[in-house]
Amino acid sequence: MTEQKAEKPKRELPLSRQLVNKQTEDVYASAWAAKEKGESIGWSTAIFPQELCETFDVPVLYPENNAASISARHFGNQFIEHAEGEMKYPINICSYARLNMGMADMMKNGKFEGVEPAMPLPTFLCLANNSCTQLMKWYENLSENLSIPIFFVDCLFNYNEEEPDAYKNKYVRSQIENNIAAMEKFFNKKFDWNRFLEVQRISQVNRKLFNEIVALNTRMPAPLDGFDLFNYMSCLVICRGKESTTEILKQLKKEVEEHIANGTSTFRGTEEYRVHWEGIACWPNLGFNLKTLRKYGVNAVMNGYVTAWDVAYEPGDLNGMAKAYQCSSTNSFSTPSIMDMRSKSMKKFACDGMLCHVNRSCKLMSFHIFTGRDIIEARNKIPIVNFDGDQSDTRVFSEAQFENRLQGLVEVMKENKGGK
């Protein structure tokens, strides 16, 4: 006779998380409703100027965010296998792209079976290459396979550490303006510049609120398990210009401040060490990573990924908006620029170490880790360890390697704290 284990009661999610889930459901529902009515639906890269479609009030979904959700729920492999098998995509390209292109093809050919969250197929694409060049290739392929147009904002890589030259901003601004004109034709709607200003204003309120919440984690011990920040990213990725996000972030801020007032934290256990997590999460392995970090008393209090949507500009300033989209993502900067930000952040958050995800899918983030290591070691004098992983492809990550590398990091952090 086998003894049955009693199921652990599920923890009730904080109100802010419940609101995030509801918001995400609503966004998907409005896209499906548009499909029912035969209206336009967009798929967009994560840091495209969302202000445009938000102003046009056209539903947009975000394949990177969707791929992350599907991977975290362990549903991604079937789509990746379809992309590599039937579609013949090489294994070396980004796993988000493989997952999404595989899924789109299966949807198109009626082979898609109820995996949530399910996106309706789009009628147009929004592409900004500030996160990487692979996005451009990914969207070219979607455009060809689905026979739909791309609205493209080429955001230019900042290879130097200086502010972008005026002629670069001019080109990015020109594209935003020309995309507005092209969208007016495509949606057969006039662009409402007053509404645009309002969306810009809301977007700025939201990004500031998120920054304030992230900054609260500088407290020692931190009120949040750093991994919790991943759960709120969707607010900024898919709803940065919506007032519902303002409500969620206000609620979250309230909850975090309550933790501070009560001396509590969402980090379960004792925060022995504070680290900076570099890179995208290993979505299929999120649970294991979280448990293992807790096991060693390590709170990844901060990560650079969640700040990628800090697109800061003055509402009404189109030049400023163009520059902000050119300078938003980790991957739009040179390594010295990005490591300068990381170094300052790690000092502010009192990090004892840096844990770097060498993400097989994200070449540039991996380059930053390799080339940036010397910069951080020299400036912050903290230990750094790398581990191999992937944002969606489950074949790359090794639990044993992750724990082993974390143990090594903990040993050095312990020694640096005088063996305590």
Add this chain to the structure above:
Amino acid sequence: MSLTDILEQFAYIANNPNAILKKYIEEGKDVIGCFPIYTPKPIIDAAGAVPMGLWGGRITPTFAGKYSPVFTCSIMRSCLELGMTGRYDGLKAVIMPILCDTFRGMSSSWRAGVTDIPLIALVHPQNRTDLGAQDFLAQEYLSVKLRLEKILNREITDESLHESIKKYNYQNALVMKFSKLALNHLDVIKPLVRHYILKSAQFISVDEHIRLMENLIEELEKLPEHVWSGKRAYFIGITAEPDELLQLFDKYNIAIVGDNLAQESRQFRTDYEICETPFWSLSSQWMHIEGCSTVHDENADMLEKFIIKEAKECAADSVVDCLMRFCDVEEYDYPDIAKCCEEEGLYCLCLEIDQSSEDNGQTLTKIQSYSEL
């Protein structure tokens, strides 16, 4: 100069870039390294310097691993290794067009690992249908000129730029003429010979390459036409290397009748328009490039259509995709290319290229299978 002598010269140049670099330096010439694929070479020529292509080499990098992940394409990894180990010493600067994510990373890796050779990076506008794109690129090329002037400590005049632009257009015309002419002499212009002729342009001045090409064309025109009875392949990809790969094609009686290789024909296919200002001329070339994985085109199927059209024009019976391992821009395009070839009745052969790998077993089997069809 006999045809044999000319072909030997091309072979020597293609195989000995380091010796040629040293020769130029000994002669007191300034040499500027050019990363693949599109660098504004007329700016370098107009400065009185020699542009020299950086295409890595057949090495197994060890030091480059410090600044680049293992899933970096072998060309970039070996370039970094050669830079870090002093093989590129003597270059006054390198110019790097940021055409893919590897270049984004490499721009910082180079500066960290090769501290004594300054980097001049540039970005090309990918949204080429936007009205601001060419204006941006003209400004970006002007910025390259200013940075180069500072390094070389000399002025680059508009007159010299106009002259250099004309020279590069003339070189394009010669290479295109040669490519057509070669179809009548596939018994002489064997795969490796063709590769050397086109690759050699990367390592010598445009004037020297023009002279050699003129001599070559003159000699080829004297030869009787040859009717080729073997198979005919159209090559695509970044590079068709190593030499052993091309020798296998020769061994199995397969000719290369045309190519869309980044190292070869793609370098010569698009002219600079002749405009009032040199920077508008220089930027015009990028605006007209067709059929390249690194260049976004509003027509999503442009690349496949281009390849099929070219392959058919030179009566190819196959498309050989020399797919550079870890070259994501090319890897994204492979499935649609393969599908289109199949639909158009062209055999599509995909060969994985990796400069650091010596294993040709799988390639041999694939080429053998194709030859037996």
